[in-house]
């Protein structure tokens with residue numbers, strides 16, 4: 314059974330240290346969140362699983378980590394300066410502000426229908442680079458990580474000698490001044506993206522588009538997001554972004570409704586074409602504006618014909634926060650136990666769990682037990698290079714409940730047998746079954 318409400322997830326996240334509102338002690342800043350001790354682990358594990366599937370488990374993808382502050386010309390030629398806008402309406406009565414496509418004909422705050430006409434509102438955060446603040450040194454906080462992959466295309470091809478098809482993967486922060494951030498971490502103003510730009514020959518793009526759709530669905534399933542909870546939306550032509558020839562949106566049943574989890578777009582040759590010099594010498598299919606600022610030709614040369622080809626791009630783009638929320642929602646269960654008892658359990662896939670194991674001495678005041686527990690915990694954490702914790706409360710039942718709720722796959726109890734026979738009792742989070750194993754077997758058991 315998935316979470317009943319967003320409130321349950323929000324409460325768990327705060328109580329256990331997954332997510333806090335940003336700047337909370339000063340009243341909070343809307344649309345911004347901080348990831349606490351458990352949140353940062355889950356977030357890192359999600360990104361690591363994505364990176365591994367893209368960069369280590371295949372041979373055709375390179376990585377990139379580009380700057381967040383972005384040259385204004387990049388976002389001029391990408392189309393963001395002119396088109397990255399949402400229609401905005403103001404309520405003349407209560408002065409609240411809303412996205413026109415999110416409301417019907419009344420103000421959702423006060424009910425008034427005295428609204429302004431929709432006006433475009435650019436979602437980018439603007440700043441300036443250097444000591445003087447004027448129009449010539451405007452920079453933006455990037456609204457997506459993708460553009461830096463496009464503008465580094467030549468650097469990457471020259472330094473790696475890659476030929477088509479190949480991809481470039483990047484994870485990192487993106488910023489959008491959303492008019493109405495809402496639904497916890499679903500729509501925020503600062504978030505992280507996991508984006509792949511996969512470059513292929515024009516004409517092979519449709520096949521690669523379908524291929525990446527299947528790859529991504531399989532990845533989500535490996536993170537515990539069930540296939541039946543994702544709907545594929547083939548975005549209608551009139552709703553496509555300016556760069557896209559076709560987009561599949563993976564729509565997930567979030568606690569607040571069916572919404573986009575990831576977009577998989579066919580960006581054609583729009584981006585490389587838009588950022589290229591001498592565009593008229595290239596056979597660019599997309600409609601691009603003239604670029605007199607770029608000093609690079611973002612194309613590859615066909616070795617036999619010597620013709621320059623501007624690759625097509627397939628882009629699977631997922632948000633880390635939305636992944637976090639979907640994974641949490643899928644894993645969250647309220648189980649009824651014998652004797653009308655209840656437990657909340659987070660059935661996270663073990664590779665995503667923030668803490669891999671909790672080591673619990675049977676008695677908190679017995680120094681022999683506690684010392685051995687500390688030694689086991691330290692050895693495991695050092696070997697696994699993942700978080701393992703000591704629970705020295707003296708209350709095993711309470712420790713089990715806490716670790717069920719935060720998704721720790723195993724609890725390890727250290728008792729007198731541990732001292733005499735070098736064995737421990739290990740309890741499985743999901744089945745609650747316990748078995749006795751040798752201390753030396755623990756590392757193998759916890760390698761996820």
Ligand code: ATP
Pocket residue numbers: 457489491498499500501502504506573574575576630631632633634635
């Ligand atoms: P939406 O229609 O929900 O605003 P979008 O279509 O603008 O999203 P894209 O530009 O395709 O989103 O961005 C790719 C991914 O980045 C999205 O699928 C989503 O997971 C994530 N994302 C985009 N905007 C936000 C946001 N404000 N907060 C959290 N994640 C976001």
